[in-house]
Amino acid sequence: MTIEIEKVNIEALQKLKDSGVKVCPDPASLRIIQDKLEQKMFYKERGFETTEFYNANIPDLLKKIKSGDQSFPFVLKFRKDGYDGKGVMIIREEADLANLPDQDYLIEEFVDIQKEISVIAARNANGEIQCFDITEPVADSSGFLMTSLISPANISDDLTKKIGEVSKQLISELKIEGLLAIEFMIDQANNLTINEVSPRPHNTGHHTIEFNSVSQFEQHWRGVLNLPLTEVTSRNFAMCINVLGPKSGSGVPDYLGLNELLSEPDIHVHLYGKKESKPNRKLGHITVIADSREALEQKVSIVEKYFKVVV
Numbered sequence: 001m002t003i004e005i006e007k008v009n010i011e012a013l014q015k016l017k018d019s020g021v022k023v024c025p026d027p028a029s030l031r032i033i034q035d036k037l038e039q040k041m042f043y044k045e046r047g048f049e050t051t052e053f054y055n056a057n058i059p060d061l062l063k064k065i066k067s068g069d070q071s072f073p074f075v076l077k078f079r080k081d082g083y084d085g086k087g088v089m090i091i092r093e094e095a096d097l098a099n100l101p102d103q104d105y106l107i108e109e110f111v112d113i114q115k116e117i118s119v120i121a122a123r124n125a126n127g128e129i130q131c132f133d134i135t136e137p138v139a140d141s142s143g144f145l146m147t148s149l150i151s152p153a154n155i156s157d158d159l160t161k162k163i164g165e166v167s168k169q170l171i172s173e174l175k176i177e178g179l180l181a182i183e184f185m186i187d188q189a190n191n192l193t194i195n196e197v198s199p200r201p202h203n204t205g206h207h208t209i210e211f212n213s214v215s216q217f218e219q220h221w222r223g224v225l226n227l228p229l230t231e232v233t234s235r236n237f238a239m240c241i242n243v244l245g246p247k248s249g250s251g252v253p254d255y256l257g258l259n260e261l262l263s264e265p266d267i268h269v270h271l272y273g274k275k276e277s278k279p280n281r282k283l284g285h286i287t288v289i290a291d292s293r294e295a296l297e298q299k300v301s302i303v304e305k306y307f308k309v310v311v
Helices: 012-018 027-034 036-046 059-065 157-173 216-224 258-260 291-305
Strands: 053-056 074-078 088-091 105-109 112-123 130-131 136-139 146-151 178-187 192-198 239-242 252-256 269-270 283-292 309-311
Touching: 012 027, 027 036, 036 053, 036 105, 036 192, 053 059, 053 136, 059 105, 059 258, 112 136, 112 157, 112 216, 130 157, 157 178, 178 216, 239 291, 258 269, 269 291, 283 291
Parallel strands: none
Antiparallel strands: 053 105, 074 088, 074 105, 112 130, 112 178, 136 146, 146 239, 178 192, 239 283, 252 309, 269 283
């Protein structure tokens, strides 16, 4: 058994494991990943570079702000159930904390980010590891909801090498069988820190269906079933664009411009068949592939010109 999202009942998975069912990721690893505070503690204890952090509820946080022990801005994250840009806030003033439930939060230092990047690693029980190309996600104005990504990321060879080494070490130490999507941050001084991870097929790997020699979905199952992992090769350049519901209004989605997109080679449209569109709800993705960055931009301009979601 494997999972498609971290928001699952770990106790139930543990009972399945105890009854003889192979569960990937292992419930013990998933317990660490499911709680973002536990994630951060794991990184720190194992020597992985990550941002400074602590655990706090709202009253304690307000005391730290008043005493000067916590300055603005800083990042507040829900410890559990945050995904697709939800459960993350940049706190710039005390008023931003109003109406938040009084519970424990993960508090992180604010990083002046130069780039956010992501890599998907795969591992099987034999310890074989393969990594997909490093990608460069693009977020909306909030900074948390991914709208598109470019692969491969435009980073130095030294950073590429370091990211590969860290990714292989992390998936091994977490004992993941299957996929681990790892999100990194690069600050203005080119320092690399781990942001967070997801042990499953991920938004930053959907382009692998057409772009790579193996998709993230097949590679995940190869890892889970302890089959040989496919060596990852890729075409030249790709952009994966999330199809999101219009920011205003809900209703049955209609997709304009499909004929124009489907008439073009290497523009691949994936719609998920969701019956209702809500603001910023993910409804599908479009993968664009090209032989150069210039050609990629030209193809993306076709998507921008013709494609639209209306409700």
